[in-house]
Amino acid sequence: MTPSVSNAPMDSTSTGRSPGLSAAVGTVQLLAAQVLGLLMGFAISAVLTRGLGPELYGLYSVAFAVAMWVEMSSNAMFRHTTIKFLAQADDWRDTGLALMQSELAVNLVAGLGLALAAPLLARLLRSTELVPLLRLMGLYLPLRALVHSQASILLGRGQFARASVTAFVHWPARLLLAVLLLRLGCSTSAGVWAVIGASFAEAAVLLGMLRLLPFGRPTFSHRRVLGYALPLFFNGLGIRLLTRIDLWLVQVRSGDAAAGQYSAAQNVGLQPLGFLGASISAPMLSVVSGLARDNAVVAARRIIESTLRFLVCLLPWVAMAAAASSEIVRFLYGRSFLPAAPLLSWLLLAGLALDLVSVSGSLLTAAGKPAWNLYVTIPIVPVALLAHWFLVPRFGAVAAAAVTATLASLDAIAATLLMRRLWTVALPWRSILRSLFLSGVVYLLSSGWSSPGWYLLPKFAVLSLFTVVGYWALGELTRQDLAAIRSFLPRLFGR
Numbered sequence: 001m002t003p004s005v006s007n008a009p010m011d012s013t014s015t016g017r018s019p020g021l022s023a024a025v026g027t028v029q030l031l032a033a034q035v036l037g038l039l040m041g042f043a044i045s046a047v048l049t050r051g052l053g054p055e056l057y058g059l060y061s062v063a064f065a066v067a068m069w070v071e072m073s074s075n076a077m078f079r080h081t082t083i084k085f086l087a088q089a090d091d092w093r094d095t096g097l098a099l100m101q102s103e104l105a106v107n108l109v110a111g112l113g114l115a116l117a118a119p120l121l122a123r124l125l126r127s128t129e130l131v132p133l134l135r136l137m138g139l140y141l142p143l144r145a146l147v148h149s150q151a152s153i154l155l156g157r158g159q160f161a162r163a164s165v166t167a168f169v170h171w172p173a174r175l176l177l178a179v180l181l182l183r184l185g186c187s188t189s190a191g192v193w194a195v196i197g198a199s200f201a202e203a204a205v206l207l208g209m210l211r212l213l214p215f216g217r218p219t220f221s222h223r224r225v226l227g228y229a230l231p232l233f234f235n236g237l238g239i240r241l242l243t244r245i246d247l248w249l250v251q252v253r254s255g256d257a258a259a260g261q262y263s264a265a266q267n268v269g270l271q272p273l274g275f276l277g278a279s280i281s282a283p284m285l286s287v288v289s290g291l292a293r294d295n296a297v298v299a300a301r302r303i304i305e306s307t308l309r310f311l312v313c314l315l316p317w318v319a320m321a322a323a324a325s326s327e328i329v330r331f332l333y334g335r336s337f338l339p340a341a342p343l344l345s346w347l348l349l350a351g352l353a354l355d356l357v358s359v360s361g362s363l364l365t366a367a368g369k370p371a372w373n374l375y376v377t378i379p380i381v382p383v384a385l386l387a388h389w390f391l392v393p394r395f396g397a398v399a400a401a402a403v404t405a406t407l408a409s410l411d412a413i414a415a416t417l418l419m420r421r422l423w424t425v426a427l428p429w430r431s432i433l434r435s436l437f438l439s440g441v442v443y444l445l446s447s448g449w450s451s452p453g454w455y456l457l458p459k460f461a462v463l464s465l466f467t468v469v470g471y472w473a474l475g476e477l478t479r480q481d482l483a484a485i486r487s488f489l490p491r492l493f494g495r
Contacts, residue, residue: 019287019296020303024488026160026283033167034275040171044178048191051182060191062125063133070110071144076236078103078145079152080285080365081228085220086156087289087366096156096212098220100149102229107145111138129188136192143199146214150206155282158290162209166202174198231371235361238377239354242384242407243270246400249388258397261340264333265401269347270354277355280307281362288366301425304363308416309428311356312435313476316467318348319439320460323446327456339397346401353408360415367422376414380407434474442467 049057082099089095114121115138122130147166154163177197181190207213247266251259284307291300321328322345329341361373384407391399420427442463451459471477 019291019299020306021488022158023283023287023303027279029160029164030282031275031279033164034279036167037171040175044175047175047178051190052188056188059127059129059133060188063130063137066121066134067137067140070114070141073233073237074103074107074110074145075148077229077233078149080232080362081225082149082152083156083282083285084228084289084365086153087286088293092157093212094218095220096153097216098218098222099225100214102222102225103145103149104142104214107142111141114138114141133188133192136189140196140199143196143203147199147203147206150210153210155286158286160283166205169205170198170202173201228365228370231374235373235377238381239357241381242404245384246388246404249392250397250400253392254397261337262343262397262400264337265340265343265347268328268332269344270351273351273355277358281358284359285362285366288363292366301423304423304425305428307359309431311359312428312431313471314352315435315439316442318352319443320446320463322348323443324456327451331453331456342398343401346405350405350408353412356412357415360419363419363423369422372418376411376418380411383407431476434476438467438470438474
């Protein structure tokens with residue numbers, strides 16, 4: 001896709017792709033960027049842990065975690081807000097400027113607040129060495145806001161390839177800077193300056209693409225931004241609390257060892273599926289918002305129904321991994337982490353449910369109802385708190401995982417039903433029944449097939465092939481689906 005920098009509204013037909021194909025290609029492109037970040041993140045962690053040692057790396061990690069919490073909160077406010085308004089904008093430059101200024105202003109205040117509060121935070125965390133690192137992170141926040149706002153503008157414009165390609169600038173630059181700064185003798189500040197330098201490089205690339213600076217007086221009202229940003233902020237906060245309360249209360253009620261097991265299970269059960277949900281929801285929001293602007297409701301419904309069907313059809317792979325949770329944990333972490341296996345089984349289900357929450361939430365936003373997200377997310381948080389508080393001491397960490405999976409599933413059902421009410425789409429009941437049946441079969445096969453170590457990979461390959469053939473035999477995988485896949489692959493590689 002060759003993006004345009006004109007002031008015209010996004011037109012998916014001008015790219016030569018159907019809107020559904022644009023969303024699918026955008027999902028894969030964004031997912032590739034997420035996977036790159038995951039792999040490069042491991043490499044950067046390895047470099048920093050070796051160069052800094054446990055104590056100094058711990059200081060860096062704490063400072064970065066504080067800044068990341070602020071960054072994620074800001075991103076929850078503005079990412080989908082920007083995509084929504086840009087997808088429906090007549091003058092994308094004016095709208096983009098207003099949204100960029102709003103996000104930058106919030107993060108300038110947050111960065112200044114973090115710098116001023118650094119001594120207090122350091123005392124609370126009982127480490128005065130954190131003060132200079134937290135102040136540096138105050139510089140990091142507005143810089144990341146500039147990056148996020150520019151990337152969101154590209155996503156809202158339907159320029160998914162350009163929005164994802166900046167990851168191939170950020171992560172290699174961050175790794176190289178970390179290595180260079182450590183060799184020059186920098187200590188804990190090496191990791192912070194590396195991410196700041198990489199963000200400068202990423203921002204420069206994005207500025208070159210958009211040619212839009214955060215200066216001037218837009219006509220687009222900043223008050224309209226708040227009508228979306230605030231509900232999305234509280235919704236994002238609720239989702240993050242749902243996936244953090246369990247870990248915190250496991251630590252409080254069951255101890256550090258149980259918390260370590262739980263955190264390991266979260267890393268495998270929630271993070272990869274979280275990448276998938278984020279990669280689907282942004283292109284969906286962009287494409288469906290554009291179709292809603294053009295009153296192409298039938299096309300929007302078709303894309304929504306296909307996306308719901310795709311997510312439902314992932315159930316057998318979740319069942320496959322859940323049945324092999326002991327083998328996965330042993331392969332990744334070793335025998336000492338085997339108590340995390342039953343936790344992983346539950347959290348895999350929670351991960352898929354949260355993908356449905358993310359996608360349904362983006363569709364509520366596309367329909368102009370961002371506050372509806374709060375109806376299903378906010379009530380879940382106090383229920384989760386009470387359930388974990390009373391069940392974890394009695395049943396252990398597995399109760400926390402079961403509570404999270406159950407509440408995430410209820411959240412997904414409620415969000416999907418709300419989304420269905422707005423968009424009047426048909427739920428894929430036949431796909432649900434076929435997926436449940438095939439999931440049961442795959443679960444039995446996976447649990448009965450012992451595959452220690454690297455033998456896990458061919459096992460998953462064979463069972464994945466079995467699942468695809470099973471969907472074909474049950475009539476779920478149709479000729480139309482195969483034709484769509486054949487048209488999708490060349491477009492993915494730009495042909």
